Amino acid sequence: MGIEVPSEPAPIACTLNGADMRQRAAAWRALLGSGLVERRRVPGGVRFSAREGARATLLELLELERECCPWMDIEVADGVATITSDRAEGRAVLALLGTAAGVWMWRSRQAAR
Numbered sequence: 001m002g003i004e005v006p007s008e009p010a011p012i013a014c015t016l017n018g019a020d021m022r023q024r025a026a027a028w029r030a031l032l033g034s035g036l037v038e039r040r041r042v043p044g045g046v047r048f049s050a051r052e053g054a055r056a057t058l059l060e061l062l063e064l065e066r067e068c069c070p071w072m073d074i075e076v077a078d079g080v081a082t083i084t085s086d087r088a089e090g091r092a093v094l095a096l097l098g099t100a101a102g103v104w105m106w107r108s109r110q111a112a113r
Contacts, residue, residue, distance in 0.1 A: 012087055015067075024068075036050060037051070043084075044084035045072075047083075062076060
């Protein structure tokens with residue numbers, strides 16, 4: 001019987017290089033600026049809800065995020081996606097995605113509601 005050694009958690013880091021990060025950021029900005037994706041903060045991260053015209057793009061971006069940021073927990077069900085992390089109380093998710101997408105537009109979208 002072997003002894004289980006706990007594995008180290010994945011570092012909070014994105015594996016994209018500068019050019020790829022800019023390209024990914026542009027894709028997030030285009031999607032979030034389309035008006036077809038609603039987002040809101042949830043404990044530990046953010047939840048996205050996409051309308052029919054944006055679901056495929058959201059799912060594609062989420063799969064790409066899974067590849068470059070394995071420390072994030074990404075769950076998808078019925079057009080709703082949740083990105084969370086128990087690391088740093090989720091602040092790392094908001095910080096990384098906020099940096100990648102440029103401006104989240106939280107205040108402007110929330111104020112309009």
